[in-house]
Amino acid sequence: MAKVNDILQAKGNEIFSVSPDTTVYAALEILFEKNISALVILDQQKPKGIFTERDYARKVVLKGKSSKETTIKEIMTADLITISPECSIEEAMQIMTNNHIRHLPVVEQEKMTGIISIGDVVKFLLKEQQFIIDTMENYIKGA
16 A cells, blocks of 8 residues: 655655745745745744645635735644655545645654645556556566
8 A cells, every 4th residue: 555655755855835924925936936836834843834825815815915914824724734654645635635635744753754735646646557557458468
């Protein structure tokens, strides 16, 4: 059974983060620059929340706030759901589905080791399925 750590090994462990006092505008610049849709909020190297494009749309744009004056701590999702690297991919998918979230920080012994998205999960599963199909085709052909 595949684990979240398998996804991290394939995609890497790079984590993009900001502090709670970062302005929303500065965070948006990082999202754009890195072509990502979520940032982890770290306070003294510990994960305290997550900021996503959804947070921006719902908590800044729709509320008429200024992204240059609003800080991340005012709008971040503070109820951070995390998983361990040993969590199964199926369990990670279930957590994302049940909680209507698209990103899961991966934490081991209170330290972040990476972050996965629903896109990472789908990509991994598609690769895994293609490997199985190729293996079965080769077996059937007698290769």
